[in-house]
Amino acid sequence: MVRDDLYITVPSFFRCPISLDVMKSPVSLCTGVTYDRSSIQKWLDKGNNTCPATMQVLHSKDFVPNHNLQRLIQIWSNSLHRRVDSAPLPLSPDQARALIDEIDRSPHTRLASLSKLVSFARESEENRNVLGKIDGFVNMLVDLLGNVDGLVDEKANLAEQTMMILFSILNQYTHNSDLSDMILKSNRDCLSSMLLVLQQGSLDSRIATARVLEAIAMDAESKLVIADKKGLLSVLIRYLDPETDPSMIEAALSCLISISMPKRTKVKMVQLGAVKVLGKLLAESSSSVSSAEKVLKLLEMMSSCKEGRVEICGDRICVPAIVGKILKVSNAATEHGVMILWSVCYLFRDQKAQEAVAGNNGLTKILLLMQSNCSPSVRQMSADLIKIFRVNSKSCLSSYDTKTTHIMPF
Numbered sequence: 001m002v003r004d005d006l007y008i009t010v011p012s013f014f015r016c017p018i019s020l021d022v023m024k025s026p027v028s029l030c031t032g033v034t035y036d037r038s039s040i041q042k043w044l045d046k047g048n049n050t051c052p053a054t055m056q057v058l059h060s061k062d063f064v065p066n067h068n069l070q071r072l073i074q075i076w077s078n079s080l081h082r083r084v085d086s087a088p089l090p091l092s093p094d095q096a097r098a099l100i101d102e103i104d105r106s107p108h109t110r111l112a113s114l115s116k117l118v119s120f121a122r123e124s125e126e127n128r129n130v131l132g133k134i135d136g137f138v139n140m141l142v143d144l145l146g147n148v149d150g151l152v153d154e155k156a157n158l159a160e161q162t163m164m165i166l167f168s169i170l171n172q173y174t175h176n177s178d179l180s181d182m183i184l185k186s187n188r189d190c191l192s193s194m195l196l197v198l199q200q201g202s203l204d205s206r207i208a209t210a211r212v213l214e215a216i217a218m219d220a221e222s223k224l225v226i227a228d229k230k231g232l233l234s235v236l237i238r239y240l241d242p243e244t245d246p247s248m249i250e251a252a253l254s255c256l257i258s259i260s261m262p263k264r265t266k267v268k269m270v271q272l273g274a275v276k277v278l279g280k281l282l283a284e285s286s287s288s289v290s291s292a293e294k295v296l297k298l299l300e301m302m303s304s305c306k307e308g309r310v311e312i313c314g315d316r317i318c319v320p321a322i323v324g325k326i327l328k329v330s331n332a333a334t335e336h337g338v339m340i341l342w343s344v345c346y347l348f349r350d351q352k353a354q355e356a357v358a359g360n361n362g363l364t365k366i367l368l369l370m371q372s373n374c375s376p377s378v379r380q381m382s383a384d385l386i387k388i389f390r391v392n393s394k395s396c397l398s399s400y401d402t403k404t405t406h407i408m409p410f
Contacts, residue, residue, distance in 0.1 A: 009204060010122070012247040014073050017053045018043060019125060020168075022077075026070055027063040031056050031289065034066045054290045056330055091120045093130045100137055103144075110144070111154075114161035121168035131165070132172025139182060141166055146188020159193035160205040167208030170215055180216035184225045191229045198235045203245055210236065210251035217258040227265040233272055240277045242284045246291065249281070253294035260298065266305050275302060275311035279318030282325065292329045296322065296336035303343040312353070313344050319356035326365045327372075334369065335378050341366075342381040346388055354388065363389050 016023045016036035025037040031051040035043075040052075040063060049058050091099070099113045106113075121128050131137060145162050148155045173179065183190040197209045217223045227233055239252040256274075260266055281287060282295045299322065302308030312318050319341075326337040341362065344353040357363065366382045366389075374382070 009202060011076065012204065012207065012245065013069070014076065021122075021124065023069070023073060026066040026073070028066045029063050030058060030060045034069060035063075037063070054288070054293075054330075055332075056289060090123055091116060093127070096120050096127070096130060097134065100134060100140070104140065111158055111161060114144075114158070114165065118161055118164045118168070121165055128169050129172050132169040138166070138169070138173055138179060142179070142182045142186075142188060142190060145183070145193045146186070146190045148193050155193065156196050156200045159197050160201045163194065163197050163201070163209045163212060164205050167212050170212065177218050180218045180222050183216055184222050191226065191232070195229060195232050195235065198232070203248060206239075207248055207251045210248075210255040214251075214255040214258040217255075220262060223259045223265065224262050227259045227262070227268065233265075233269060237269065237272055237274050237277055240274075240281050240295075242281055242286070246288065249291055250288075250294070253291065253298065257294060257297055257301070260301055263305055266302050267307050270302055270305070270307045270311050275299070275308065275318060276315055279312075279315050279321050282321040283317050289330055289333070292325055293333045293336065296325060296333050296340065300336045300339045300343075303340045306348075309344050309348045309350070312340065313348065313350040314352070316356075319344070319353050320360045323357055323360040323362040323365065326362070327368060331374075335375065338366075338369065338378050338381050338385075342385060346381070346384045349388070357385075358389065 010022055013034075014022050016026075016039050017033065018035055018039040021036070023034070023036040026034045027037045027040060028034045029040065029051055031054050033051055033053045035052070043052055044061055049061070050056060051058060096117060099117055103110050103113045117131070121131055141162050145159060145166075148158050182188075194209050194213065197205050201209065213226055217226055233256075236252045236256055239248050241249075244252075256269070260269060278295050278299055282292065282299075287295070299308075299312065299318070303312055322337045322340055326334050326341075341353075341357060344350050345357060363386075366385050370379060370382050370386070
């Protein structure tokens with residue numbers, strides 16, 4: 001993609017998940033997620049006892065300096081030093097406002113102006129607040145997104161910059177329902193531009209687009225409009241490959257969860273091969289806690305329809321991967337996993353799924369779960385599963401040795 005001289009692509013893992021700025025002093029929590037020291041300290045000082053990215057309860061609020069990441073950031077920063085020295089001084093808020101006025105007046109300089117505004121928004125939260133509070137700015141961005149002219153590359157560049165700005169000020173713009181209406185319920189064809197960014201944009205712009213789609217999926221109607229856009233579900237599912245950047249996987253998963261509530265969307269995802277893709281992703285031992293939870297959540301959603309249950313039962317990787325995550329990732333992951341097994345083994349009574357659960361130590365895990373401090377709903381589903389296995393295979397129960405019971409902490 002063509003870039004303005006001021007545009008600098010920052011590696012996503014250099015940014016603090018809280019402030020979105022490049023980390024100055026990266027530190028890692030016990031969950032393995034890294035934050036900028038000042039940002040996570042403010043989070044903890046407010047009395048929070050969870051990891052902001054994964055929402056796991058913190059067993060310890062201590063954090064450890066991430067020296068390896070610190071060195072990588074320093075190397076990257078040094079490599080940009082010469083370029084930064086020769087670049088113009090950062091924009092002031094007044095200059096940013098002037099650029100916004102220029103976008104309306106000078107179509108030929110729109111791309112350059114948008115690129116400078118992206119850089120302005122990246123510099124600080126204060127700058128993002130400035131942009132988010134400018135009257136009519138968001139509406140202007142949506143107009144640009146819905147009326148992109150020119151060759152495909154020019155369209156993609158303009159749409160990409162627009163999406164980057166929209167995402168950067170999303171937290172400052174508190175009227176997401178208005179944004180949803182502007183993008184989805186007007187005569188503008190914004191979704192075509194957003195799809196173009198998902199297909200051809202840079203990593204950061206693709207992540208930004210997925211996050212904006214997630215934010216505007218406010219109700220059943222908006223979820224259907226997004227999911228019914230030809231090619232959109234396919235491209236999001238394509239990014240659920242283990243080789244994809246982890247941040248893109250997280251963004252795609254979150255977006256799919258947000259738009260997949262309607263039954264016809266779940267069925268369409270199943271038809272597009274989502275179950276097989278999710279099973280493969282879940283089987284990857286390197287997946288993060290957050291990704292594993294989201295994958296299981298999506299599979300749980302698809303297990304609520306017959307088509308999804310058929311695919312889950314028919315995939316040789318999926319059920320064993322689900323069993324493998326129970327009692328090993330988090331409480332949320334375990335609950336999603338048990339719900340899926342309950343759907344395919346108890347409700348659907350699929351023999352292949354039951355055999356896969358039994359053959360992968362699933363019954364032992366369910367019995368262990370019954371002895372843990374699980375929720376009432378999980379306890380009931382576990383009891384239902386045990387009834388099924390008692391009927392089908394009494395030998396599985398007789399092989400369970402209560403003397404060696406040991407529940408591993410999450």
